[in-house]
Amino acid sequence: MNRPLGATILALLAILRGLVSLLAALVGFGMSAFVFLTGYSDPAAASLFWAIGRGIAGLVVLGLGYGLWQVRGWAWMWTVLIILLDLVLEVITIFTGGSINWFSFLLSLAILIVLFLPGVRSAYLDGE
Numbered sequence: 001m002n003r004p005l006g007a008t009i010l011a012l013l014a015i016l017r018g019l020v021s022l023l024a025a026l027v028g029f030g031m032s033a034f035v036f037l038t039g040y041s042d043p044a045a046a047s048l049f050w051a052i053g054r055g056i057a058g059l060v061v062l063g064l065g066y067g068l069w070q071v072r073g074w075a076w077m078w079t080v081l082i083i084l085l086d087l088v089l090e091v092i093t094i095f096t097g098g099s100i101n102w103f104s105f106l107l108s109l110a111i112l113i114v115l116f117l118p119g120v121r122s123a124y125l126d127g128e
Contacts, residue, residue: 003071011065087105
């Protein structure tokens with residue numbers, strides 16, 4: 001199948017987003033290990049759970065990136081849901097005074113925009 005340029009860009013953005021999440025998970029694991037080993041503060045368990053969640057999210061988005069690369073309709077639908085959920089959680093974090101990774105936020109926003117470009121959307125939804 002000839003993959004449209006927009007679908008290629010979308011898949012690469014999703015794979016990059018998944019890799020960023022996995023990198024964040026590794027940093028989170030390192031931070032929770034440091035906190036646990038030094039006894040520096042109590043939130044070691046919370047950062048460990050955050051790192052596990054971020055790692056799982058990264059693996060899911062990498063899987064979606066593969067599906068997007070293969071131009072599968074299911075990957076388009078699941079990516080819309082996952083990216084929307086991610087953006088909603090990031091906006092809630094902003095409004096509750098938390099800090100976010102702006103690169104990840106903008107990357108998710110770019111993915112959402114590309115998902116709904118007419119040529120990209122039709123490549124995924126008309127093919128299945």
